Amino acid sequence: MTRGYIIPIGGAEEKHNEPHVLRRFVKLCGGRHARIAVLPTASELRETGQRYEQIFSEIGVKEARSLPFAERRDAERAEWIEWLEGADGVFMTGGNQLRLSARLGGTRVHEILKQRNASGVHIAGTSAGAAVLSEHMIAYGDEGGSVRADMVTLAPGLGLTNLCIVDQHFRQRDRIGRLLSALSFNPFVVGVGLDEDTAAFIGPDDLLEVHGAGAATIIDPADVSHTTMEHVKRHEPVSILGLRVHVLAQGASFHLRTREARASANVHGHHS
Amino acid sequence: MTRGYIIPIGGAEEKHNEPHVLRRFVKLCGGRHARIAVLPTASELRETGQRYEQIFSEIGVKEARSLPFAERRDAERAEWIEWLEGADGVFMTGGNQLRLSARLGGTRVHEILKQRNASGVHIAGTSAGAAVLSEHMIAYGDEGGSVRADMVTLAPGLGLTNLCIVDQHFRQRDRIGRLLSALSFNPFVVGVGLDEDTAAFIGPDDLLEVHGAGAATIIDPADVSHTTMEHVKRHEPVSILGLRVHVLAQGASFHLRTREARASANVHGHHS
Numbered sequence: 220m221t222r223g224y225i226i227p228i229g230g231a232e233e234k235h236n237e238p239h240v241l242r243r244f245v246k247l248c249g250g251r252h253a254r255i256a257v258l259p260t261a262s263e264l265r266e267t268g269q270r271y272e273q274i275f276s277e278i279g280v281k282e283a284r285s286l287p288f289a290e291r292r293d294a295e296r297a298e299w300i301e302w303l304e305g306a307d308g309v310f311m312t313g314g315n316q317l318r319l320s321a322r323l324g325g326t327r328v329h330e331i332l333k334q335r336n337a338s339g340v341h342i343a344g345t346s347a348g349a350a351v352l353s354e355h356m357i358a359y360g361d362e363g364g365s366v367r368a369d370m371v372t373l374a375p376g377l378g379l380t381n382l383c384i385v386d387q388h389f390r391q392r393d394r395i396g397r398l399l400s401a402l403s404f405n406p407f408v409v410g411v412g413l414d415e416d417t418a419a420f421i422g423p424d425d426l427l428e429v430h431g432a433g434a435a436t437i438i439d440p441a442d443v444s445h446t447t448m449e450h451v452k453r454h455e456p457v458s459i460l461g462l463r464v465h466v467l468a469q470g471a472s473f474h475l476r477t478r479e480a481r482a483s484a485n486v487h488g489h490h491s
Numbered sequence: 492m493t494r495g496y497i498i499p500i501g502g503a504e505e506k507h508n509e510p511h512v513l514r515r516f517v518k519l520c521g522g523r524h525a526r527i528a529v530l531p532t533a534s535e536l537r538e539t540g541q542r543y544e545q546i547f548s549e550i551g552v553k554e555a556r557s558l559p560f561a562e563r564r565d566a567e568r569a570e571w572i573e574w575l576e577g578a579d580g581v582f583m584t585g586g587n588q589l590r591l592s593a594r595l596g597g598t599r600v601h602e603i604l605k606q607r608n609a610s611g612v613h614i615a616g617t618s619a620g621a622a623v624l625s626e627h628m629i630a631y632g633d634e635g636g637s638v639r640a641d642m643v644t645l646a647p648g649l650g651l652t653n654l655c656i657v658d659q660h661f662r663q664r665d666r667i668g669r670l671l672s673a674l675s676f677n678p679f680v681v682g683v684g685l686d687e688d689t690a691a692f693i694g695p696d697d698l699l700e701v702h703g704a705g706a707a708t709i710i711d712p713a714d715v716s717h718t719t720m721e722h723v724k725r726h727e728p729v730s731i732l733g734l735r736v737h738v739l740a741q742g743a744s745f746h747l748r749t750r751e752a753r754a755s756a757n758v759h760g761h762h763s
Contacts (some may be wrong), residue, residue, distance in 0.1 A: 281639035291678075291716050317676065317721035325679030325712060354626060355647050358640075358676060368630075372725075373645045374676035375627050375647075378653070404589065404630060407597030441596060444563050449589035453644075 221306075223341040225348030225421040229413030229433065234274050240418040240431045244343045245278050247420075248308030255283040256306035260322055261314030261347040264277040271312060283460055294326035303331055308341045313350030317358055319351040320374055329377060336379050343418070346387045354381040355408060362396035363475040369453040382425060382475040383409040389436060390414050398438060403448040403459045406440030409475055425475040429467045437465040437473045437480065497615040497693040499621030499657040501685030501705065506546050512690045512703045516615045517550050520580030527555040528578035528728060532594055533586030533619040558654060562587060574744075575603055580613045583620030587632055591623040591647055599705075601649060608651050615690070616660045626653040627680060632669035641725040642672040644747055648687035654747040655681040661708055662686050675720040675731045678712030681747055697747040701739045709737040709745045709752065 224247055245253055255275050259268035268285025276281035286299040302427070303309070309332065311319065323329050336342050341351065345460045347383045350356045356376030363370075386398045389412035398410045411419055414433025421427045429435045439462070446459040465473060465480040496519055504512045517525055527547050530541035538559025545646025547555035558571040565571070567568040575581070581604065583591065595601050608614050611621045614624065622628045628648030635642075658670045663682035683691055691701045701707045711734070718731040737745060746751045 229546070273520075313719050320677035321720050323714075323720045329679060368644065372640065373647070375645070375680060376677070381626070393657070403593065405592035405596035405648070407601060408647060446593045448593045449587050453720065466526035 220338050222423040223336045223339045224396070224423070225336065225352055225379050226341065226414060226418055227352050227387070228343060228418040229349065229389060229415050230343055230346030231236060231388070232418070233416050233432070235277065238274070238278060240416065241280055243342065243420070243430055244276065244308065244310070245275065245280055247341050248280070250462040251281060251447070253280040253307045255280050256303050256309045257283060257285040258288065258309060258311045259285055260288050261309070261316060261318050261351070262312050263314060267312050267314070271310060288323060288328055291322055291326055294323070294328045300327060300331065303328065304335070304416045308343065308377035309335070310428055311344035311351065313346030313348055316347040316350040316376070317374065319347060320356070320376060321369070322384035323377070324375065327358065332377060333379065337379040343444065349385050349387050349413065351376045352379050353384055354378040355384050355401070357384065357386055357397060357401055357454060358399045360394070364393065364396045366396055366399045366403060366459060367454055368400065368448060368451070368457065371397040372374070373401060373404070380421065381408070383411045384394050385419070386410070388415055395436070399459060400442050400457065402438060403446045403457050406443040406446060409440070409478075410438035412436035412438070421475065424471055427475055428472045430469060435467045437467060437476050439463040439465070441478050466487045492610050492634070494695040495611045496695070497608065497624055497630070497651050498613065498615035498690055499624050499659070499683065499685060500615060500617040500690040501621065501659045501661060501687050502618030503660070503687035504617055505688050505704070506551065510550060512688065513546065514550055514581065515692070515702055516582070516613065517547065517552055519613050523551055525554060526550040526577060527552050528575050528581045529555060529557040530560065530581060530583045530620070532560050532583070533588060533623070534584050535586060535588050537664045539584050539586070543582060552693035560595060560600055561673045563594055563598055566595070566600045566735070572599060572603065572716070574719055575600065577605070578612065579667045580615065581607070583623065585618030586621055588619040588622040588628055588648070589646065591619060592628070592648060595649070596647065604649060605651065611716050614651060616626050621646045621659050621685065624651050626650040627673070629656065629658055629669060629673055630732070632666070632672070633674070634665045634676045636665065638675060638731060639670045639726055640672065640720060640723070640729065643669040645673060645676070652693065653680070657691070658682070658684045660687055662705070665704045671704055672729065673732060674710060674712050675718045675729050678715040678718060681712070681750070682710035684708035693747065698744055699747055700744045702741060707739045709739060711735040711737070711750050713750050719728055
């Protein structure tokens with residue numbers, strides 16, 4: 220079985236006038252034949268789900284349906300569960316990533332998302348919906364370039380991949396410090412900082428391709444020789460030595476396993 | 492292939508006079524035939540590794556050897572790596588769990604620990620060495636019963652299991668609040684609070700058996716109906732509704748998948 224794509228988007232993706240990122244997601248899911256489940260759980264706005272139903276209809280899908288899981292017991296709503304199980308793609312909106320983890324974590328919805336992605340369904344999320352895709356997620360943190368333990372609060376996400384930690388609105392909100400802080404705790408994981416209107420399409424082979432108007436900043440700690448995270452107090456600056464950084468724009472790629480970066484996508488790069 | 496046991500110990504385990512927990516670990520590893528690799532990386536004391544070499548010799552093993560990985564580049568020391576790859580059991584000492592994650596995370600040592608455990612090698616850790624075994628670990632936190640986001644700092648551990656988060660010195664240091672805070676972020680994971688001189692032997696089937704002088708407090712959030720973690724500010728109290736709690740002493744068990752607790756161990760319970 221081939222895993223579906225995992226598609227974190229850095230927030231504020233273009234929705235109407237050249238929706239490059241969303242269109243590419245729709246194409247992967249089957250274009251005009253695609254059934255897209257929208258999970259607006261992260262959002263506090265009632266209209267978020269309906270808004271994305273309309274955006275996906277405009278792009279052109281078979282059906283887009285909002286499943287507004289709001290409480291943990293909603294995971295028992297048979298009709299929504301059935302729709303989710305039949306969808307070709309899942310899209311999680313922005314808002315607060317802790318709403319997603321606290322309300323869906325450990326429920327039947329969480330289980331279905333993992334199972335369906337493993338068997339080929341593509342799962343995208345924007346902003347909070349992007350953060351929650353990975354095993355370790357940034358729940359919140361401070362702006363700025365400092366690296367300190369108290370810059371960032373990590374929490375468990377939905378766990379579709381454990382190869383990267385995503386941060387979103389990356390250059391717009393100056394989040395390099397909080398992403399580096401997250402990596403300093405345990406340099407096993409790749410940091411992916413996504414600008415707005417920019418997505419990382421992580422394929423079944425764990426090749427990450429960048430699409431959209433901005434860049435993905437890849438922070439690879441494979442060769443880190445030292446971090447002082449364990450020495451210092453929570454509010455003191457941390458040293459971390461030996462990071463490798465790539466800034467990747469449209470069409471560039473990074474392999475999350477081999478840790479190789481390329482300026483243009485591999486052979487199977489598409490244009491949408 | 493059958494996975495080895497994962498054995499978090501709550502710290503301050505009895506070492507000389509009736510070392511029940513350590514003896515049980517040694518027995519699993521092959522008793523007098525066992526080669527035990529001791530990883531003292533969490534500790535800042537030079538003598539920690541040698542001390543455990545001696546403790547294991549007293550209990551009776553073929554050989555116990557301390558591999559004092561201290562820097563990330565130590566993961567390239569061929570002789571230590573070879574010894575680690577040949578060991579029947581691995582024991583991680585106490586100290587600071589961030590030393591383990593920051594120094595071993597993503598290195599060859601980390602990879603070997605995961606591979607060897609998957610193919611049958613038993614891995615135990617006490618205190619900091621217990622915290623680091625799971626995917627999500629408590630890096631540090633505050634004492635007391637309050638549940639608040641800023642009670643606890645989570646970081647990625649070594650990831651041998653993703654079914655539980657361990658806290659240690661549990662009743663001795665009043666850590667119920669920080670463990671509940673950790674679960675409130677995402678109630679998908681079981682909380683295991685281990686008293687001192689008490690271990691959770693997590694078998695290949697993910698049955699957790701308790702051994703030692705104290706208790707394991709199991710906090711199962713499977714039926715949690717609501718948490719307010721996403722609403723409140725970091726220092727404000729959080730509500731979490733519908734937790735199930737078991738306090739398990741010597742011989743009692745809890746199945747991390749089925750979430751069933753039993754007062755005495757299942758058919759294959761041993762006595763050491």
